[in-house]
Amino acid sequence: MLDYKIKIGLVPGRRQLADEATRKGIFEPEKARENKDRAIKYIIERFSDADTEFVDLEWLNDEGLLSRVEQCERIKREFEKRGVDAVFLINCNFGNEEAMGQIAKMMKLPVLLWGPQDTVFEDNGIRYTDCQCGLFAVSKQLRRYKIPFSYIENCRIEDMSFSDGFKQFLSVVCMVKNFKKLRITQVGTRLNPFKSVMANELELTERFGINISTVNMTIMAEKLNRLLGEKSFELEADIDRLKKIYDTADIDDETLKKMLTFVYAYIEVFEETNADVLLSECWTCMPQAFGANPCLAMSILYDMGYIVTCESDMHGAITQALLRCAARGHEAPLFGEFTTRHPSNRNAELLWHCGPFPYSVKKEGEEARLFNTKPSFRVRDGHYTIARFQGDRGRYTLLGGEFDTTDGPHTFGTYMWAEFEDLPRLERKMIEGPYIHHMSEIYGGYAGALKEFCKYLPGLEYDDINS
Numbered sequence: 001m002l003d004y005k006i007k008i009g010l011v012p013g014r015r016q017l018a019d020e021a022t023r024k025g026i027f028e029p030e031k032a033r034e035n036k037d038r039a040i041k042y043i044i045e046r047f048s049d050a051d052t053e054f055v056d057l058e059w060l061n062d063e064g065l066l067s068r069v070e071q072c073e074r075i076k077r078e079f080e081k082r083g084v085d086a087v088f089l090i091n092c093n094f095g096n097e098e099a100m101g102q103i104a105k106m107m108k109l110p111v112l113l114w115g116p117q118d119t120v121f122e123d124n125g126i127r128y129t130d131c132q133c134g135l136f137a138v139s140k141q142l143r144r145y146k147i148p149f150s151y152i153e154n155c156r157i158e159d160m161s162f163s164d165g166f167k168q169f170l171s172v173v174c175m176v177k178n179f180k181k182l183r184i185t186q187v188g189t190r191l192n193p194f195k196s197v198m199a200n201e202l203e204l205t206e207r208f209g210i211n212i213s214t215v216n217m218t219i220m221a222e223k224l225n226r227l228l229g230e231k232s233f234e235l236e237a238d239i240d241r242l243k244k245i246y247d248t249a250d251i252d253d254e255t256l257k258k259m260l261t262f263v264y265a266y267i268e269v270f271e272e273t274n275a276d277v278l279l280s281e282c283w284t285c286m287p288q289a290f291g292a293n294p295c296l297a298m299s300i301l302y303d304m305g306y307i308v309t310c311e312s313d314m315h316g317a318i319t320q321a322l323l324r325c326a327a328r329g330h331e332a333p334l335f336g337e338f339t340t341r342h343p344s345n346r347n348a349e350l351l352w353h354c355g356p357f358p359y360s361v362k363k364e365g366e367e368a369r370l371f372n373t374k375p376s377f378r379v380r381d382g383h384y385t386i387a388r389f390q391g392d393r394g395r396y397t398l399l400g401g402e403f404d405t406t407d408g409p410h411t412f413g414t415y416m417w418a419e420f421e422d423l424p425r426l427e428r429k430m431i432e433g434p435y436i437h438h439m440s441e442i443y444g445g446y447a448g449a450l451k452e453f454c455k456y457l458p459g460l461e462y463d464d465i466n467s
Contacts, residue, residue, distance in 0.1 A: 001305065002276050002321060004329040006173045007053045009084035010043065011075065011103055012036040013066040015094045015134070020067075031128035032092040033063050035116050039090055040064075042157050043166075051328060052170060055082045065092060072102045079107060086173040089149075091115030094134035101141035104149070110176050110456050111149040112169045113138060117156050148455040171449040175325040176456045178276065182321060185213045185273040187220055187266075188281025190312040196436040199314035200391055207396070207459055210318070213273045217281065221289040223265040228257065231264050238263075242296075245359065247369035255292060259373060262286075262297030266308050277307040279317040283354075295355030295374040299414070302332040302358035309335060310356050311438070319389040319440040322398075322453070326385070326446040332358040334379065334441045336416060338430070347423040348406050350415060351386075351441060357414035361443065371412045379416045381405040385446040386418070386465065392434030399435055400450035401465030416441075421466050429465070 014032035017023050044054050058064040059078065060071060079087070086109050089100050095115070104111045115131035132154040142149050150172065152165035190197060204210045228235075238260045239253055248256060269278060286294050298308045307324060309317035316335060323333040336351030355374030362368055368377040381404075388399040401420075408417030418441075420426055429435070447464075454462040 001270065002178050002307075002324060002329065004174055004325065005051045005053075006085045006170060006177060007055060007083055008170075008173070009075075009079045009082075009087045009107070010040060010054055010056045010090065011066055011087055011100065012040065012057060012064065012090040012092045013095045013100050014063075014092050016067045016096050016099075025126050026128060026130070027093050028128055029063065032065060035092040035129060035131070036063070036065055036090070039092070039116060039157055047166065047170070055079060055084055066099050066103065067096055069096070069099045069102055072099060072106060075103055076106045084109070085177050086110040086112065086169070088112045088114070088169075089138065091131050091134050091138060093129035093131060095131075095138055097134070097137040097141040100138045101145050101147070104142055104147045105145045110169070110173050111142065111147060112152065112166075113142070113149050114152040114162070114165070115154055117154050119156070150452050150455070168449045168452065171326045171328060171446060172452045172456070174328050175322055175449065175453045178321065178325045179453075179457065180209060181211075182208075182318070183211045183213070183274055183276045184314070184317055185215060185269055185275040185278050186280070186312065186314070187215045187269060187278055188217045188285055188312065191281065191284050193284065194311055197311060197313040197316070197438070201314070203391065203394070204314070208457070212314075213275065215269055215273065217285055217289055220265065220269075223268055224258075224261055224290045227264045227268070228261045231261065234264075235260050245368055246375070247367065251370055251373060255373065258290060258292035259294075259296045260300075261290075262292070262294040263300050266294075266297060266301055266306065270306060277309065277317045277321045279309040279312055279314055281312055282310045293355075293373050296370065298356040299358055299375045302356070303360045305329065307333070308356075310353065313438050315389050315391065316438045316440060319387050322389065322450070323385065323387055323440050323442040323446065326449045326453075327442055327444060331443045332360060334358070334361060334414075334416075335438065336414075336441050337437045337439055338427075339415075339437070341423070342406075342408050342417060345406060345408070345419065347421070348408060348417050348419045349423055350408065350411070351418050351439065352411070352413050352415040354413045375414055376412050377414060378410070379405075379414065380443070381416075382443055383445055384416075384418070384441045384443055385450070386439055386441050387450055388435050388439050390434045390436075395434070395461070396459055397434065397461045397463045398450055398454055399463045399465060400447045402445050402447045426465050429467075433463075
């Protein structure tokens with residue numbers, strides 16, 4: 001499964017000086033150390049949690065600061081031993097552009113660059129750090145080494161711009177970490193009617209290192225039939241729980257039992273293939289093979305932390321994984337496709353699918369029912385991110401943007417009404433470009449993280465929905 005735990009290597013640095021033992025005033029080492037102490041304490045206290053850990057340089061020397069190129073090899077060894085996933089370069093005064101460039105080059109990991117805003121100007125004109133000035137130098141060294149990096153504008157660490165930028169970088173690190181070792185399993189073959197979801201497995205593996213496995217429908221059918229008997233007791237309890245949250249009046253218990261068996265079967269596939277995400281055959285095969293649809297199981301699994309993308313959509317499955325990582329596992333992604341325009345709002349669109357949305361996103365007070373054996377409810381209102389990873393003629397792009405929900409007519413299935421800045425322009429982009437009707441959405445604003453993520457993936461371009 002996807003791993004949301006990340007470890008950030010904190011690299012505070014200062015300028016190397018010939019007279020550093022006696023220097024007072026500009027670039028005085030003690031002032032850089034004060035900046036370091038304040039920044040490291042603030043970061044660890046406010047951003048550490050069960051999934052986020054930091055490694056500092058207090059073990060390196062008395063200062064806990066990088067100031068010399070020859071220190072980089074020791075830092076590299078320690079960071080590798082500790083398993084850091086990214087490097088945060090903190091310019092505590094003008095810094096050492098060569099040393100910071102070297103450690104970034106050695107680690108080959110996502111890099112964040114920032115320095116605290118100078119706030120002390122003595123009456124006699126003395127200032128101590130010139131952090132911003134050094135940021136320009138460090139950034140140019142990173143560019144010379146062709147190191148992609150993220151940047152937070154020079155600001156006070158207490159500013160909202162720091163918090164927003166740092167949280168975005170944590171999302172990016174989680175996305176990069178998981179994408180570079182992504183394991184996908186396809187259950188069944190591609191839906192024959194949907195040539196729009198075709199994907200180039202060889203190219204995905206060779207270009208991005210994605211590991212793709214398959215489970216054929218004979219094996220899946222055997223699992224389903226076996227588990228229907230083996231999990232009989234658990235399935236009875238599952239039905240009781242289901243009836244407390246869904247109107248199931250039109251479906252008999254035997255059919256419900258089969259629908260819920262898919263939950264256990266997909267979990268077995270995850271475990272047996274060590275998958276991070278699944279994509280699956282659904283309405284064209286599962287009813288023939290087992291007499292039920294898997295949509296309800298997909299909905300349940302999303303809320304259990306699993307991703308099972310319907311209609312055999314490989315690129316959709318990748319997008320779902322990216323969005324879940326952007327949210328660090330705190331929100332479940334939706335697989336809502338462009339379906340129909342709003343009858344009166346020219347910038348609003350129905351984002352819909354026949355039932356796989358997680359129950360946790362249901363709008364409060366909205367009735368949940370099983371319509372034609374599939375979940376049916378409207379999702380909560382709010383601000384969402386939309387995305388689509390897509391390959392076309394050897395070119396890979398990540399479409400991304402944000403929208404707010406709006407009012408619209410009631411319909412069946414799982415759905416929302418999304419209002420865009422310019423829907424006609426977006427529709428034309430999708431028609432004339434490489435994208436299909438399948439899209440992925442997640443609650444919250446992560447478009448900035450999607451754009452930053454593409455910096456770290458050679459051969460993947462970001463495509464803004466409003467461009």
